Amino acid sequence: MSEADNLVISQDPTHPANLIPELCRLFYNIGWVTGTGGGICIRDNDKVYIAPSGVQKERIEPTHIFVLPYPQVQSPSPHTDRVFLRRPALDLKESACTPLFWNSFDLRNAGSCIHTHSQHAVMATLLWKGSVFTISHQEMIKGVRIGGVGKALSYLDTLVIPIIENTPNEEDLKDSMAAAMEEYPDAAGVLVRRHGVYVWGLDWQKAKTQTECLDYLFEIGVKMKLAGLPTILEEQI
Numbered sequence: 127m128s129e130a131d132n133l134v135i136s137q138d139p140t141h142p143a144n145l146i147p148e149l150c151r152l153f154y155n156i157g158w159v160t161g162t163g164g165g166i167c168i169r170d171n172d173k174v175y176i177a178p179s180g181v182q183k184e185r186i187e188p189t190h191i192f193v194l195p196y197p198q199v200q201s202p203s204p205h206t207d208r209v210f211l212r213r214p215a216l217d218l219k220e221s222a223c224t225p226l227f228w229n230s231f232d233l234r235n236a237g238s239c240i241h242t243h244s245q246h247a248v249m250a251t252l253l254w255k256g257s258v259f260t261i262s263h264q265e266m267i268k269g270v271r272i273g274g275v276g277k278a279l280s281y282l283d284t285l286v287i288p289i290i291e292n293t294p295n296e297e298d299l300k301d302s303m304a305a306a307m308e309e310y311p312d313a314a315g316v317l318v319r320r321h322g323v324y325v326w327g328l329d330w331q332k333a334k335t336q337t338e339c340l341d342y343l344f345e346i347g348v349k350m351k352l353a354g355l356p357t358i359l360e361e362q363i
């Protein structure tokens with residue numbers, strides 16, 4: 127065991143290296159991270175904990191976790207020159223979502239970011255054919271924060287989540303995700319058409335509950351649209 131392994135070995139169940147495997151199992155069971163896709167990263171001040179790429183996310187162990195310094199000592203290009211504090215002994219690569227998770231830290235000061243391949247998110251991107259998903263007058267809107275990290279939205283606020291187009295490689299979504307975050311500073315997440323969603327929060331608990339609220343809103347929005355019901359009500363109720 128190397129000294130760097132101490133960064134991921136802890137008896138504390140709330141240590142990020144213990145939380146990521148536990149949360150990935152939970153997310154697997156609700157269809158968010160099946161087939162190796164999706165995941166969660168946690169930033170604890172100056173350290174970022176990231177899962178490996180292309181592995182069964184429900185079978186990750188703490189020793190599989192990468193630890194990176196935040197901020198990166200030098201500005202990394204999307205795929206190279208990344209700096210690590212700890213790499214797993216196994217021949218693993220860090221999640222391809224790493225540059226996208228980094229957007230949430232750099233642009234929103236997030237403490238955690240979740241990427242799901244939920245079918246509710248994907249269906250929402252198919253039924254909302256433009257550049258945003260919108261829904262109003264739903265109680266679960268109150269569980270979403272302005273920009274993911276600010277004050278909670280009100281029942282009377284319309285939820286707006288930008289939709290970007292998918293790319294063959296996950297890493298290549300970095301710039302269009304950043305552009306959407308700049309254009310929609312109040313959005314708590316970014317949908318990726320035919321792919322899934324990225325959602326962030328100040329910490330993992332808030333990222334998780336916001337992802338739950340958004341997933342609920344994508345699901346009910348899709349059901350409403352398929353039932354021919356309007357998802358935006360003009361009048362104040």
Ligand SMILES: CSCCC(=O)C(=O)COP(=O)(O)O
Nearest residue numbers: 162163164179180221222223
């Ligand atoms: C079938 S998964 C395709 C790649 C993808 O969308 C993804 O989210 C993979 O993330 P990873 O953490 O496994 O690099």
Ligand SMILES: [Zn+2]
Nearest residue numbers: 163164296322
């Ligand atoms: Zn993905």
